[in-house]
Amino acid sequence: VAFFEALGAEGHRALAGTIAAIRRRAPGVPVILDAKRGDIASSNRQYAIAAFDELGADAVTVQPYLGGEALQPFLERPDKLVYVLARTSNPGCGELQDLVVDGVPLYRRVARTVAQTWNANGNCGLVLGATSPRELEEIRGDISPALPVLVPGVGAQGGDLREVIATHRRAGSRALVISVSRSVLWASSGPAFGDAARAEVQRLNAELAAGLGG
Amino acid sequence: VAFFEALGAEGHRALAGTIAAIRRRAPGVPVILDAKRGDIASSNRQYAIAAFDELGADAVTVQPYLGGEALQPFLERPDKLVYVLARTSNPGCGELQDLVVDGVPLYRRVARTVAQTWNANGNCGLVLGATSPRELEEIRGDISPALPVLVPGVGAQGGDLREVIATHRRAGSRALVISVSRSVLWASSGPAFGDAARAEVQRLNAELAAGLGG
Numbered sequence: 001v002a003f004f005e006a007l008g009a010e011g012h013r014a015l016a017g018t019i020a021a022i023r024r025r026a027p028g029v030p031v032i033l034d035a036k037r038g039d040i041a042s043s044n045r046q047y048a049i050a051a052f053d054e055l056g057a058d059a060v061t062v063q064p065y066l067g068g069e070a071l072q073p074f075l076e077r078p079d080k081l082v083y084v085l086a087r088t089s090n091p092g093c094g095e096l097q098d099l100v101v102d103g104v105p106l107y108r109r110v111a112r113t114v115a116q117t118w119n120a121n122g123n124c125g126l127v128l129g130a131t132s133p134r135e136l137e138e139i140r141g142d143i144s145p146a147l148p149v150l151v152p153g154v155g156a157q158g159g160d161l162r163e164v165i166a167t168h169r170r171a172g173s174r175a176l177v178i179s180v181s182r183s184v185l186w187a188s189s190g191p192a193f194g195d196a197a198r199a200e201v202q203r204l205n206a207e208l209a210a211g212l213g214g
Numbered sequence: 215v216a217f218f219e220a221l222g223a224e225g226h227r228a229l230a231g232t233i234a235a236i237r238r239r240a241p242g243v244p245v246i247l248d249a250k251r252g253d254i255a256s257s258n259r260q261y262a263i264a265a266f267d268e269l270g271a272d273a274v275t276v277q278p279y280l281g282g283e284a285l286q287p288f289l290e291r292p293d294k295l296v297y298v299l300a301r302t303s304n305p306g307c308g309e310l311q312d313l314v315v316d317g318v319p320l321y322r323r324v325a326r327t328v329a330q331t332w333n334a335n336g337n338c339g340l341v342l343g344a345t346s347p348r349e350l351e352e353i354r355g356d357i358s359p360a361l362p363v364l365v366p367g368v369g370a371q372g373g374d375l376r377e378v379i380a381t382h383r384r385a386g387s388r389a390l391v392i393s394v395s396r397s398v399l400w401a402s403s404g405p406a407f408g409d410a411a412r413a414e415v416q417r418l419n420a421e422l423a424a425g426l427g428g
Contacts, residue, residue, distance in 0.1 A: 069306025
C-alpha cells in the first residue's frame, strides 16, 4: 500500500483497481491492507472508512503506539480484522520492541494487551515477523492459538518459511497468514514478469507443502 | 492529512492543491505533513518521496515503533524535518507511552533515543502533545532546548495554550510549533466558515501573545 500511496492520486486509483481485480478473479481471497495506520481516533475514523468502506479491504494493519482508544474506529468493526503490529520484520525492529517492560519485552506486552483488551470484539490479530522465529515462539505462549497472526518477512526480508511453519505448528496456531510481497511482485522486471511471479509463488507453495508435511 | 487520504484519489489532489495554494499565498510558512508514517525502510522510502518530493512538504511526523533503521529514508534527508511521535495528545496515549522502561516512561525513552541517536543529521524533532503538560515538562529535561517540538492537542482536544507556553518558556524551548487544526478548520460549517476560521486564529493569536507577555 505504501508504494501505491507514494504515487498519489494515480496510486490510489491503481490500488482501488487492483482490489477490484482481485475481487473479480478471486472473490474468496481476503484483502489485507498493510497500511500501518496509527493516528488519533478522529483521523483513524476516516482511515477506517477509506480502508474498509471505500477500498473494501477485509483487514488492515495498525500501529499500537497511540493505544487502544485511538484504534477504536478500527476495533469497533466486528466484520473486519485488525492486525496490530507487535514484532515487525525489519532488521532494526528490536530497538523499541525489545525494550523490557515489567520483565517482558515490549512486543510481548503489546501482544498481551491486544489479546486481553483490544480484542473485545474478537476482531484482532497480530503482526509477528518471520525474521524473529524465537520471539514468535515466546509470544505464542501469551496468546490464544486462535488469535490470527500475519507473518511478513518471508522472501526479500530473509525470513525462513519452513522455520515459521514449524514454530507455528508447535504452538498450534489456527489462523496464520504468511505474506510474501517483493520476492513475488518483483520476481522479474523483464517483460515476462507475470510468469516469473507465478514461478516464485509455485516455488513458495511447494516449500509450504513440504513444511506442512514435515 | 488523514482526512485527505480517506478521500482517495480526489483527496490526494486536494492535498497537493492545498499545499500549492499555501506556497503561493504564504511562501515562508513551513508545511508539516502530520501523516504519522511508520512502515519498513523500503516502503518509507516511497513515503518520503511522496511527502518531500511530490507533495513538497518541509516536515513529516513519523511513528517510532519500528525503530530508527526503518526511519532512515526520512532521517537521511537533512533538508527536511522529521517529527517523531513521543507523547501524543489523544486521551488514551498513556496506555503504551507510559509503560516504564529502565525506570522511565516509554515516551521519555523515545525522546532520548531521538535526541541521542536518530538526530545524527540534526533534522529530528519530537511530537509532545499539549494535553500532557506535566509529561512535557519532564521530557524537556532529557533533550536539548534546541530540539524542535511540535505540539498538537490545543483546541478541539482540550490542551491549554497558556500552560503549553508557560511550560516551554521554563524549559527554554527554542523551536516550538503549536498546531491547531479542528478548532480552526471547523470553526463553522456555515457559509461564512472562512470568517469564523479567521476569528478563531485571531483569538488564538491574542491568547498566544498574552501567554508570551505573561
